[in-house]
Amino acid sequence: MDALPIHEQNNCEYKSKIAGKAHMCGHDAHCAMVIVAAQQFAANKDKLNVNIRFIFQPSEEVLPGGAPAMIADGAIDGVDEIYGIHVLPKINEGTMQISTPVALAGVDLFEITFYGRGGHASTPMKANDPIIMACQFVNQVQTIVSRNANSFDPLVISVTAIEAGSAFNVIPDQAKLKGAIRYLSSSGEDIAKKRLHEIANGIATTYQGKVEINYFHGYPETRNDSNSSARAINSAKKALGDNNVIESKYPWMASEDFSYFAKKVPACYAFLGVKNEAKGFTSMVHEPNFDLSNEAMLNGVKYYVSLISSFE
Structure with missing residues (x-):
């Protein structure tokens, strides 16, 4: 989980305590969502029909990225499919976007x-x-x-x-x-x-x-596998509702080293909507006022639970 050289301008209890450094791209939120999902799966592991590996990957913000080193260390050895999400303030809280065939540039x-x-x-x-x-x-x-x-x-x-x-x-x-x-x-x-x-x-x-x-x-483009994307879309619809899932042919022109994982195994990288004008969450990632709600993160957890439940 890496931060950015940005001085956070939010006024909240979880504001960065280090001047000039802050988690303004949502990586802390990504970790929180995966941890909560992992807690849910651990509490119900006797009901699972699939083995799950949770990956917490550092250093996405700095080339060459953390993914190549983790792959070299065997982080995805034996993995059949891989899924991830990134918060996206361009789309509303309560929605998800899945872009195919390319998710990121x-x-x-x-x-x-x-x-x-x-x-x-x-x-x-x-x-x-x-x-x-x-x-x-x-x-x-x-x-x-x-x-x-x-x-x-x-x-x-x-x-x-x-x-x-x-x-x-x-x-x-x-x-x-x-x-x-x-x-x-x-x-x-x-x-x-x-x-x-x-x-x-x-x-x-x-x-x-x-x-x-x-x-x-730098990082190659992130390509979403068609079968993995279909599973992700269906899982997102079950978690958030049919009308709240955006199926897009247009990528986000940002870049991610998740692309290295996607080159090794079938993958789908989805975007979680966190924009909420009523609550004042409108800043883009990498801006000093970027923030999101707990409810938005719970939507990410719901998606992960729905996704794992689809493996039956």
Whole structure:
């Protein structure tokens, strides 16, 4: 169970006690739901028709994630199917969403540094401005989405940080960019990676500079198995009602290392609605005011109980 570098702004008895660190993505809620479900199953284990393994996986927020290490340690050896849920403030409390065939996007990260020649701001002709190269990259990289990617295979490229210089009158000698690529297929990932390198190298050549590219493969896309998803959908309907289960073909473009589990065994990763405007629970995950109700978590427990009951 990992926290985030966020200073929590909620005013509640379970507010984070550590400044600048808080559970603002719901991982504490995920653990609580699984623990309560485990208590229910343990109290009725003589009635169970299936063996259950509960997995508490840390380090989802930081690459390479906790899932690969747990898989290497045998966490899912002998497991036939795997299920998980993530709280989602985009949908109302009392509902669940199950997306097929892809639940979550894959993600890669990049760090690109353009090198030029520094100089005085009054004589740019005597310098080689790396900020110009960086700005060209920010603009041109979006053509990968609009001109190279398959329009039926969504791709998102976001430049999220630019670092260059510190003075008003000095052209720096380097400019660094950081960003993320989110994709739904390996072909989309391949196109983005190939073109990103081509664009960065092309800009460096055009402006007679140099470029250093660091590209990091993150989490693959999370794919839901059709049979596991059907079981999950039926279980959610029994737990929450037919009209409260959203069957979607659209993924959430966030990413999860649950995807590694899903590559090993049939899986379904569902989203639990926690939005409740009447109670003031409307903030998105990773926001300093994110919170959810006990009732929302009980819905997750009901789903797990219904899911296990389906194995008869």
